[in-house]
Amino acid sequence: MIQGFVKTPEVQALLDRASGKTVEGGDDRLKAITRDLVESLMATIVKYDVTESEFWSSIKFFQDGAREFGLIVPGLGLEHFMDLYMDAKDKEAGQSGGTPRTIEGPLYVEGAPLVEGDVDLSDDPDETGTLYMTGQIKGPEGESPDGAILHVWHANSQGFYSHFDPTGAQTPFNNRRRIKIGSDGRYSFHSKMPNGYSVPPGGSTETLLKAIGRHGNRPAHVHFFVEAPGYRALTTQINFGDDPFAKDDFAFATREGLLPVPQRQGDSAYVAFDFELQRSASSDDEVFSARSRAAA
Structure with missing residues (x-):
């Protein structure tokens, strides 16, 4: 996959909207942090060509394991x-x-x-x-x-x-x-x-x-x-x-x-x-x- 895909105008516009940067209100610092975190996740998906099944399996893992975040965070x-x-x-x-x-x-x-x-x-x-x-x-x-x-x-x-x-x-x-x-x-x-x-x-x-x-x-x-x-x-x-x-x-x-x-x-x-x-x-x-x- 093209490594620069996340930097395309379409994805960058998506990041701006998803993080709230295109609307009034909310916490500006939180908006900036959210945008960078989501962009980093997107870049990882592209870097390793993560499949749709892998993506949703990962989401399910964290949903199922929410009660153990206190252990997962130090463990990583x-x-x-x-x-x-x-x-x-x-x-x-x-x-x-x-x-x-x-x-x-x-x-x-x-x-x-x-x-x-x-x-x-x-x-x-x-x-x-x-x-x-x-x-x-x-x-x-x-x-x-x-x-x-x-x-x-x-x-x-x-x-x-x-x-x-x-x-x-x-x-x-x-x-x-x-x-x-x-x-x-x-x-x-x-x-x-x-x-x-x-x-x-x-x-x-x-x-x-x-x-x-x-x-x-x-x-x-x-x-x-x-x-x-x-x-x-x-x-x-x-x-x-x-x-x-x-x-x-x-x-x-x-x-x-x-x-x-x-x-x-x-x-x-x-x-x-x-x-x-x-x-x-x-x-x-x-x-x-x-x-x-x-x-x-």
Whole structure:
């Protein structure tokens, strides 16, 4: 097929109309983004001479798999790409330092209990060892931010998260807490040991990954939000550095600086990990993204 077909006047006029650029009203930025996205899809169709059947099979795949977009997006590297892009913008702006950001994933739940002290995250019994995790939250000069809150969430030993557990066995906020941090900046919690997991078997994410020759496994990991007035909100997670999938995470969440190797004693493990926050340039830096999240 002629590679320049998308640039023909007829197709360019179609793009202008389809994106709303020929009419008044609407958001001009959204119009421009929509036009470029659709044009890129059209160029891909022409480049690979996508057939009508292939086109509609792809549409059906995304229609059927809409409930797994939260897994498909990180699985295709798009969520990690956003981290890399934000890192690049920070570098260009002269912002550096602090704990690396990494993907949030789709399994945060708002409204976890707000607690203090040495916290037990686990409400439910689990035939596994105990994870002990300690450390400090500090600013760029080593100071302890006032009013810091550490959000923590992770899976159980079966790789299932409360609120999303297909067995229905977990209580609502099992392995989920928000921890108020004291004036010394230190935190401490323990919980039933999380395990790595794979994407739902037979689901759309697994179907897509298998089709391109990839697996859908994640290493054992723990998710965090860190917030404090005057500091940039941090979205990150640690992945256990001795997990077999630590360097081959299907969701591309593993990053240098976020791979502590637990000190293991029998079935239990100990992790020491400090979080370093960057100071905020504006109040917008202090809040998390407008991503849609589950709420209890």
